[in-house]
Amino acid sequence: MNAAAGRVSSFLACLCDSARLMVGVPRYEDYVAHMARTHPEQAPMTYPEFVSNRQAARFGGVKGGGLRCC
C-alpha cells in the first residue's frame, strides 16, 4: 500500500516538475543542492527569486529560449 502511494506521489512530483520545466523553471531542489555543494559560502536565491531569474533567462535574449515552434 505504501509502495503504491509512494509511486503515485513520485509520479505526481514528476508531473509537476515537467509542468514547471515546460515554462522554463527547472527543479529548485536541484539548484539548492548544487549551491550547497559548490558554493556553500553563498546564500542561494529564494524560490520566488529563482522563478523570476529563470523567467528573465527564458525570454531575455537570442539564446534565451522562449522560442517555440510555428
Place this chain on the structure above:
Amino acid sequence: MNSSSFKHLPWIAIGTIGLATLAVVATERGEPVNALWVVVASVSTYLIAYRYYSLFIANRVMRLDPDRPTPAVRRNDGLDYVPTNRYVLFGHHFAAIAGAGPLVGPVLAAQMGYLPGMLWILAGVVLAGAVQDFMVLFVSMRRDGRSLGELVRAELGVVPGVIALFGTFMIMVIILAVLALIVVKALAESPWGTFTVAATIPIAIFMGVYMRYVRPGAIGEVSVIGFVLLMLAILGGQWVAADPAWAHAFTFTGTQLCWLLIGYGFIASILPVWLLLAPRDYLSTFLKIGTILGLAIGIVFVAPQLEMPAVTKFIDGTGPVWSGSLFPFLFITIACGAVSGFHSLISSGTTPKLIATETDARFIGYGGMLMESFVAIMALVAASVIHPGVYFTMNSPAAIVGTTPETAAAAVTQMGFPVTAEEIAQTAQDVGETTIISRVGGAPTLAVGMAHIFAAALGGKAMMAFWYHFAILFEALFILTAVDAGTRAGRFMLQDLLGVFVPAMKKTESWASNIIATGLCVAAWGYFLYQGVTDPLGGVNTLWPLFGISNQMLAAVALILCTVVIFRMKRQQYAWVTIVPTIWLVACTLTAGLQKIFHTDPRIGFLAHAQRFQAAVAEGRVLAPARDMAQMHQVIVNDYVDAALAGVFVFVVVAIIFFGIRSCLEAYRSQSWTAREIGGPAVQAAAQ
C-alpha cells in the same frame, strides 16, 4: 530460434498490425473509414521506427555513450545546465516543439484527401523529421548545447554560419506573419472569438501582477486562477455575441485586426516579461498540452468516421485551398509533423543543456518528434471528420465561393462536394458564428473538427459552440504567445546583427535601440501580414508555401550540418541516414521555391502574377483585390518582394549545400577525426 530472436516477436506483431491497418486505410474506397484505423496504423509505425531505426542511429551512427558526461553534468549550475529526469525533459521538449504548425499544415493538406497527407506525415517523421531532431540534439549535446548558428559556423565555416543566421531571421519573420494571419482569419467578423482572445490580455496581466506582488513563484496556483478566468471569458464571449451593441464593439474586419495585432506585437514585446509574456506563456503551454491530450482521448473514445475521401481530385494541383501539384507542394504544406527545420533551433537550445545521460537523447529527440507527428495525425483526423462540403466552404477563398450560403453551396457542389445552403447556415449556427464561409487559415476548420469530436464526447450539440470557441482560444492563445516571444527574439537577433554596423544598437538596455529594433521586426512581419490579410485569395495561398519552403530549407540546412558531423566523425558509411532526407528536402524546397518564382500559372508563380497585374496597369484596368491604380502597384511590389524572398531561400539552400559538400570532402580526405566536440575522452583523461 534462440532467446534473442524471441524479443523481436512482439515487434513483428506490432509491425503486422501496422501494415494491416495501413492497408485498410489505403485501399478502402467509397465507405467512410474510421479514424481509429489511422490512429492504430500511425502508432504502430512510430513504435517500430522508435524501436529499430532510432536504436540503429543511436548505436551505429552516433555511438551514444552512457558513461560520457553530458554538458548538464560537466557544467551543472542548477540553472541553465541541470541533469534532468528524461520524462520531465520529454515534456519540456515536446511543449517547446509542438505549436500551430502541426495543427494547421495537415488541415490545409486535407484538400487532397487524408491519405497523401497521412503517408507523408508517417514517412517524413520516421526518415527525416525525427532523424533531424535527434541528430541536432546529439550534435549540440556534444558541443555544450551550442545553438544551430554557432554549430554551422564551427563545423562548416564563418560564411555559411552567417548565411544560416540570416536565413533563421527570415524564417522568424515569415512564421510570425503566417501565425498572425491565422489569428486574424479566425477572429475576423467573430465577436465571440475576438472578445475571448482579447480577454486573455487583462487575464494575463492580472496573473502577472498577482505573481509579482501577492504570491511570488506560485506558478501552479496562478495558472489555475487564469484557467478559470479563461473559461469565464469563453462564456462571456457568448453573452457579448448575443448582445447587439457589445457584438458590434467586438466585430472587426481582417484589416482592423491586422493593425491591432501589429500594435499588440509591438507593445507586448517591450513590456517587462513578468507582466504579460510569462503568465500568458503558462496559460498557453498548459492549455496546449491539456487540449492535445484531450483530443487524443476524444478521438479514441468517440472513434469518428472520416468523411473526407482518401484522395480527392485536387491532387492535380487545382484545389481551392492552396495551389500547386502534389509534388512539391504537399511536402511544403505539411512541414511540422513530418519534418520541421524550426525544431533544429529547439534541439540546439535549452534541451541539450538538460540531458542527464547521452542515451536519453534518443527518447527525447526521436521520441519527442514522433509525438509531435501524432499531433499532426490528430489534426488531419479532425479536418477529415467534418463534411467535405463544409471543409471546402470554410477553406475556399471568397473570390471563389462568394459570401452567402447560397453562392458557397453552389460553388462547392460544383467542385464535386455536394453541400446545401441550409447545411452551411446550420454549421455556422451550431458553432455560434454568423458565417463559416471562407474562414481560411486552418484554425477555424480545426476548431469545427475539434468541436465535433469534443461535443460527441462531452455535452452534445448544445456544447458545440463552446467547444468551437475553446478550440479557437487554444490556438489563438499560443499563437499570440509565439508572436510576442518571437518578436522579442527577433528583436535581439536584429540588435545583434545591426550591432555589427552600429555598435549603439547592441545595447539591449537602451530604450532607443530596443524600440528601433522592435519596430523593424514588427514592420517586417507586419508587412507580410498586411499583404496576406488584403489578398483576395486569402493570403494563406501566398504565405503558407513561403513558410513551408523556409521551414524545410532550415531542415535541409540542419541535416547538412549533421551530415558534415557524421563525415567528421569518420562514420561516413552511415551518412545516408541524413543524406537521403536532405536530398528529398532539397528537391522539394528548390522545386517549390523556383515554381513560386517562375511558374507560368499566376496562381502559383509570383512573377506571372505580377505580369498579369502589369499588363492590366498598362491597359489602365484595375483587377481585384486592388481598388485603384495605387493598390495595383502595391500588388506588383508585393509579388516582387515575395519572389525575392523565395529567391533568398533558394540561395540559402544552394549556398549551404556547397559549403556542406566542401566540408564533407575535407573531412573525408582527412586521415583522422575532425569533429569539434567538447568534453570528449581527451577532457575526461585530462581531468583524471
